[in-house]
Amino acid sequence: MSTATTLNNLPVAVLGAGPVGLAAAAHLLERGLTPLVLEAGSAVAANLATYRQVRLFSPWQFNVDKAARRLLLQHGWNAPADDGLPTAGELVDQYLAPLASLPALAPHLKFGQRVIAITRAGFDKVKTKGREAAPFIVRTQTAEGPQEFLARAVIDATGTWSHPNPLGANGIAAIGESALGERIAYGMPDVAGLERSRYAGQRVLVVGAGHSAAGSLLALAQLAEQDPRTSIVWATRSSQLARVFGGGDADGLRARGQLGQRLKALRDSGALEMHEDFRIREIVESGGKLHVIGELKDGSASAIDGIDRIVCATGARPDLSITRELRVRHDPWLESTDLLAPLIDPNEHSCGSVRPHGHRELAHPESGYYAVGAKSYGRAPNFLMATGYEQVRSVVAALAGDMGAADDVQLELPETGVCNTRLAYDDAETDKSSGCCGGPGPRGEAQDQSSGCCGGPGPRGDAQDQSSGCCGGAKPAAGTGTLRLSELPARWFRTLALSGAHCCA
Numbered sequence: 001m002s003t004a005t006t007l008n009n010l011p012v013a014v015l016g017a018g019p020v021g022l023a024a025a026a027h028l029l030e031r032g033l034t035p036l037v038l039e040a041g042s043a044v045a046a047n048l049a050t051y052r053q054v055r056l057f058s059p060w061q062f063n064v065d066k067a068a069r070r071l072l073l074q075h076g077w078n079a080p081a082d083d084g085l086p087t088a089g090e091l092v093d094q095y096l097a098p099l100a101s102l103p104a105l106a107p108h109l110k111f112g113q114r115v116i117a118i119t120r121a122g123f124d125k126v127k128t129k130g131r132e133a134a135p136f137i138v139r140t141q142t143a144e145g146p147q148e149f150l151a152r153a154v155i156d157a158t159g160t161w162s163h164p165n166p167l168g169a170n171g172i173a174a175i176g177e178s179a180l181g182e183r184i185a186y187g188m189p190d191v192a193g194l195e196r197s198r199y200a201g202q203r204v205l206v207v208g209a210g211h212s213a214a215g216s217l218l219a220l221a222q223l224a225e226q227d228p229r230t231s232i233v234w235a236t237r238s239s240q241l242a243r244v245f246g247g248g249d250a251d252g253l254r255a256r257g258q259l260g261q262r263l264k265a266l267r268d269s270g271a272l273e274m275h276e277d278f279r280i281r282e283i284v285e286s287g288g289k290l291h292v293i294g295e296l297k298d299g300s301a302s303a304i305d306g307i308d309r310i311v312c313a314t315g316a317r318p319d320l321s322i323t324r325e326l327r328v329r330h331d332p333w334l335e336s337t338d339l340l341a342p343l344i345d346p347n348e349h350s351c352g353s354v355r356p357h358g359h360r361e362l363a364h365p366e367s368g369y370y371a372v373g374a375k376s377y378g379r380a381p382n383f384l385m386a387t388g389y390e391q392v393r394s395v396v397a398a399l400a401g402d403m404g405a406a407d408d409v410q411l412e413l414p415e416t417g418v419c420n421t422r423l424a425y426d427d428a429e430t431d432k433s434s435g436c437c438g439g440p441g442p443r444g445e446a447q448d449q450s451s452g453c454c455g456g457p458g459p460r461g462d463a464q465d466q467s468s469g470c471c472g473g474a475k476p477a478a479g480t481g482t483l484r485l486s487e488l489p490a491r492w493f494r495t496l497a498l499s500g501a502h503c504c505a
């Protein structure tokens with residue numbers, strides 16, 4: 001039997017049974033390929049399950065993958081109304097769990113399998129000759145010890161949520177952070193529900209300026225209404241909160257716009273003790289209370305005293321350790337796929353949408369390995385499931401050899417409605433004249449503020465024709481964020497395919 005035949009007999013390993021991993025499995029089945037889904041948790045969507053209580057801001061129409069929908073409908077699925085807003089728990093119970101239990105998919109799912117390493121059989125990272133014909137080996141940690149699986153390709157949909165960023169403003173844990181870990185929750189604890197007893201009547205510090213922080217602050221405000229002894233403190237590393245306050249009515253997702261507006265109203269009401277421009281360096285405990293020590297923007301020392309509990313909502317980062325033995329190429333600061341980075345860099349983008357992208361932008365030097373879903377964004381925020389669904393459709397088409405379908409990438413995403421705000425990450429400056437769609441040029445380079453990503457510079461690092469922007473006149477209508485690759489000039493399309501581009505749509 002030839003090597004190619006041997007490889008083709010192997011399954012495609014899908015790492016993680018979150019919404020994007022399960023969508024990948026559905027696409028693989030639809031194309032007659034065999035998935036092997038390896039999930040660390042004991043059930044599907046272990047990450048979403050940690051914030052079951054949170055109402056999502058994207059309605060069902062954006063939350064269900066098309067291949068998954070087709071598979072479910074074959075089995076009499078009662079599809080929820082497109083415009084309904086599920087909680088994370090409802091997404092799991094009404095969509096992901098039924099999907100995973102379908103007879104076509106269930107036999108391909110393995111739980112309690114935490115992937116700890118991926119390599120190629122007979123090859124370390126250095127060895128080249130014959131590499132592409134070698135199967136992947138995926139090693140997992142299970143309750144019974146390590147296991148290994150062979151695969152023809154690997155779709156890594158492990159997300160980022162299980163690797164939260166620390167409280168320390170410099171990207172490393174604050175001094176004392178791990179020792180005082182019992183008093184710190186990462187992510188979105190159910191402060192007004194299941195974990196109410198831990199937070200009621202407490203002085204709670206929320207750290208971060210994203211949607212998770214917003215959700216926790218609003219939930220704590222609800223708790224404080226029920227138990228007025230509860231007090232809420234909010235610390236942010238920046239004083240530029242335009243991103244989290246959002247685009248209000250201009251947001252393509254109404255619920256996301258409202259979340260930001262409710263947070264702004266809460267802040268304006270004075271119900272929060274606010275610490276902007278506060279950079280956390282150290283946490284100490286004395287007299288049963290936590291004292292959070294940091295610096296202000298001008299370098300002067302400052303402290304937030306008398307804290308009982310901390311909710312850390314500073315984002316998350318991908319686990320790059322599992323691909324240590326693969327030839328992967330990441331963006332140096334986002335840790336996303338290299339070609340995707342210019343499209344999603346929060347230093348430059350605020351629209352919340354991303355230009356359509358697929359297998360080409362997601363590819364690594366290691367052929368057959370793709371990071372998709374939230375992990376593909378690395379440390380960049382604003383990932384939406386709909387983006388991941390289109391990613392896996394394209395990647396699976398490429399694995400099936402259908403390059404026409406793989407390259408026909410289409411993505412319709414709602415914008416946040418804050419595209420007119422030029423964001424320098426963590427130091428957003430409101431500058432109506434130079435936004436994501438009229439703003440900064442290539443990453444880290446001198447920029448011509450008059451020429452933005454939708455009317456200005458092209459791919460990062462390339463010589464650029466300032467008269468022809470990456471959107472080349474195909475700038476999306478405000479608030480829709482809809483841009484089809486087929487609408488773009490062929491010249492731009494080629495550039496994108498080869499080197500990625502800098503654009504907000």
Ligand SMILES: Cc1cc2nc3c(=O)[nH]c(=O)nc-3n(C[C@H](O)[C@H](O)[C@H](O)COP(=O)(O)OP(=O)(O)OC[C@H]3O[C@@H](n4cnc5c(N)ncnc54)[C@H](O)[C@@H]3O)c2cc1C
Pocket residue numbers: 015016017018019020021038039040041044045046047048051054055056057058062113114115116157158159160161162188211212215322372373374375383384385386388
């Ligand atoms: C509070 C909150 C609200 C959000 N609201 C929205 C919204 O309204 N709309 C929207 O589109 N998006 C929303 N998002 C983003 C959403 O979570 C992601 O779009 C989605 O979960 C990404 O799916 P994923 O499959 O890529 O990753 P995840 O959902 O993170 O799934 C990853 C899976 O991989 C598993 N895993 C991790 N490591 C390993 C390993 N080493 N081995 C094996 N398995 C592993 C995990 O257990 C998990 O099951 C929200 C996120 C948060 C935090």
